[in-house]
Amino acid sequence: MSSQSARSVPSRQYPCEKCPLRPLPVFRAFESQELSFVSGFKKGELAVEKGATVLVEGSHSAHLYTVLSGWAFRYKLLPDGRRQILNYSMPGDLIGLQGSLMGEMQHSVEALSPMLLCVFERDQLHELYRNHPGLAYDITWIASREERMLDENLLSIGRRSALERVAYLIAFISSRARSVGLNGNAAVRIPITQQHIADTLGLSLVHTNKTIRKLMDRKLILWRDGGCEIVDHEGLKTLAGWEGLGEERRPLI
Template sequence: MTDTSSATEARQQVACKNCPLRQLPVFRPFEEPELEFVSHFKRGELAASRGATLLAEGSHSAHLYTVLSGWGFRYKLLEDGRRQILNYVLPGDMIGLQGSLMGEMQHSVEALSSMLLCVFERDRLLELYRDHPGLAYDLTWIASREERMLDENLLSVGRRSALERAAYLLAFMASRARKVGMNGKGVVEIPITQQHIADTLGLSLVHTNKTIRKLINRKLVQWRDGGCKVLDVDGLMVLAGWSGLDESIRPLL
């Protein structure tokens, strides 16, 4: 199912009707027939440790996944091993849809922290589209949302300065984390390294380090061995010239 021994499949532990994510106001509620279908659509859960490859570029996966907890990221590699991180995945996000519809994955997905994922059978997608138009619309919405985020990320890499890029990325991740209840005691802690940021923003590691220091000096973030602590999301947004996430209710599969 995956490319490392750091991921293990488990029997279904969290029933869909008791899913903790469904209690969050950001996710739309299921109708009863939809909930019943998804409960049978789900075949179990997958636990992955930090660094585990969940999906590999060029692979054919029999499954779709929804992130139940933890952080991950999508990326592509050049032949010489250089990496471009495309986007980050958080609880409620779906991965593997591209491989299900296009035949094989065009990017890889790695766990940025320990993760728990819901596992769904790809073979039942046609049944979903045929019998549950509301869920089919949800999948279309999810794919469109991913495209929209990639558009914004491309704009950032192409037109923002290095400092603005870093501010945007951390504000973007912190804002998304807040939406799904990952802000703990009021602040968001992102288990990210400066190499991850460099690979996302298209900067050298040295340039990234200098840029992060500027954010630290402005008291917008703190940097620790375990990652980044976002102290001032609003300040990062102002610095980046970014108006924030424009979504209230979103689907959850």
């Protein structure tokens, strides 16, 4: 990342012991020794501007990150510049694990909004696996959860109609955002463009625009400057034939 797009925060705004995410019902509680290790594992925080590239495909990063606030997306590029968005990252999500375990990143990550990231040294993963089996299981759980989400996305692209695909994607992102409190007391507003949706679902921009208009006509969403606002979350799930995340409490590294 360029110095103009990201900057290190020299002092921690949020010590692990006072993490604003940890009290959320969606995250499991840490044992005291786990919290102590993670507090030492965390080296600081990184502020990222909207549109900045957090990680680049093919790079070798010395760090991995947990999203403390903001939105991002993971993507791959073809040689001619065509983009496939793989998934979206929100508070509590771990970024860069693939590069930590496989040597180099197999995808890139870009910020959809201003973000604050917790920074961890990749080299300390060995100590985590050696001395903290509960946290090691958490890493495995996070990787399995990512696989599960990608399976559902592949099902959507392969078998759902364009209308069902867009309804599913918006409901899926909205469900994840709601679970980590991104909406507060208001309706969820997702900071994506129609091009993001097209690049996630393999649709043309024209087809995407027509499909979004159908969802608006059904009063399921509103499309405003700055993103998509959810009007009827359950209606989107019903249209997509999707039962929802159905997650138990999840780990937070």
